[in-house]
Amino acid sequence: MADLNLTQNGTCSSPSPTPAASDDHGQSALIFLGTGCSSAVPNAMCLIQPSDPPCAVCSQSLSVPPEKNPNYRCNTSLLIDYCRSDGNHSYVLIDVGKTFREQVLRWFPLYKIPRVDSIVLTHEHADAVLGLDDIRAVQPFSPTNDINPTPIYLTQFSMERFKGSHLIKMHLANCFHIFLTTGMKFPYLVQKKLKEGQEVRRVAQLEWKIIEGNYEKPFVASGLKFIPLPVIHGEDYICLGFLFGEKCRVAYISDVSRFPESTEYVISKDGGGQLDLLMLDTLYKTGSHNVHLCLPQTLEALKRIRPKRALLIGMTHGFDHHKDNEFLTEWSRREGIQVQLAHDGLRVPIDL
Ligand SMILES: [Zn+2]
Numbered sequence: 001m002a003d004l005n006l007t008q009n010g011t012c013s014s015p016s017p018t019p020a021a022s023d024d025h026g027q028s029a030l031i032f033l034g035t036g037c038s039s040a041v042p043n044a045m046c047l048i049q050p051s052d053p054p055c056a057v058c059s060q061s062l063s064v065p066p067e068k069n070p071n072y073r074c075n076t077s078l079l080i081d082y083c084r085s086d087g088n089h090s091y092v093l094i095d096v097g098k099t100f101r102e103q104v105l106r107w108f109p110l111y112k113i114p115r116v117d118s119i120v121l122t123h124e125h126a127d128a129v130l131g132l133d134d135i136r137a138v139q140p141f142s143p144t145n146d147i148n149p150t151p152i153y154l155t156q157f158s159m160e161r162f163k164g165s166h167l168i169k170m171h172l173a174n175c176f177h178i179f180l181t182t183g184m185k186f187p188y189l190v191q192k193k194l195k196e197g198q199e200v201r202r203v204a205q206l207e208w209k210i211i212e213g214n215y216e217k218p219f220v221a222s223g224l225k226f227i228p229l230p231v232i233h234g235e236d237y238i239c240l241g242f243l244f245g246e247k248c249r250v251a252y253i254s255d256v257s258r259f260p261e262s263t264e265y266v267i268s269k270d271g272g273g274q275l276d277l278l279m280l281d282t283l284y285k286t287g288s289h290n291v292h293l294c295l296p297q298t299l300e301a302l303k304r305i306r307p308k309r310a311l312l313i314g315m316t317h318g319f320d321h322h323k324d325n326e327f328l329t330e331w332s333r334r335e336g337i338q339v340q341l342a343h344d345g346l347r348v349p350i351d352l
């Protein structure tokens with residue numbers, strides 16, 4: 001079981017120990033389905049061609065099962081279990097990466113997540129979308145695809161890449177781009193009607209919803225309002241983070257190398273108001289990277305933004321969960337901002 005004692009404060013005003021999932025059905029929660037980089041952790045090379053001595057973080061996966069191993073990190077993704085005012089729950093999924101099926105099998109039964117009501121995409125890189133084919137696994141069965149489609153919110157830019165009407169400029173670094181020869185990612189998930197003579201095949205049913213107003217227009221997914229937060233993810237690419245929650249102010253920014261001034265203002269204590277929780281990208285423990293923040297830049301950003309609490313996501317095998325959280329506990333004490341690495345399966349009860 002994941003170390004849920006990290007979850008701490010369930011509400012914005014009154015810290016309380018984390019209740020068990022079954023005890024707080026009347027409250028919203030954030031469930032970290034994945035907290036790793038695009039190639040996920042363990043890094044395959046550390047296991048198939050081990051160094052001498054072997055990588056301690058990755059070799060842990062050979063002896064500790066993933067659900068007990070905070071150093072086992074699938075592609076970064078968040079499930080928002082949103083408890084509406086009438087007590088009914090909606091389940092909003094942010095990003096559907098290459099490891100989506102594994103994440104569903106591991107965490108949905110444990111936390112009694114029965115379905116996905118809507119999907120929100122930060123961008124269209126492989127580690128954010130290549131699990132979309134498996135969305136059918138969390139949809140009702142119909143051999144004729146006659147079911148209510150799941151709404152999926154994305155930018156026009158991402159939509160064009162799904163449809164394949166543009167070829168994207170390749171860029172390097174650890175977000176892969178995978179293209180079919182036509183340049184399309186998911187032509188069969190975008191297609192509305194069958195062509196003449198085309199057989200019915202069971203595929204995920206999605207209702208594509210474009211985030212309007214050049215990324216900036218808020219939208220409502222399954223009753224929860226999201227404010228898009230455009231960020232630079234490599235200087236040639238804009239990715240979205242999201243601000244949500246009315247009781248607690250929460251921001252999720254999974255892929256960022258630089259904050260535009262307007263976005264940083266909205267989420268800063270000295271600007272739009274202090275966040276109760278910021279989930280923020282950190283790729284490597286040291287150094288820097290062209291399309292992601294690494295720990296030194298992440299901590300600098302936290303000192304500027306000053307959320308009450310931050311949970312870091314998107315880590316490579318360079319991070320050793322417990323060891324690095326000890327360092328972050330010290331840092332938190334010094335700086336007055338509570339910061340920890342998140343881990344797969346972490347569940348944070350929160351009022352939204
Ligand atoms: Zn490793």
Ligand SMILES: [Zn+2]
Pocket residue numbers: 123125175233255
């Ligand atoms: Zn990316």
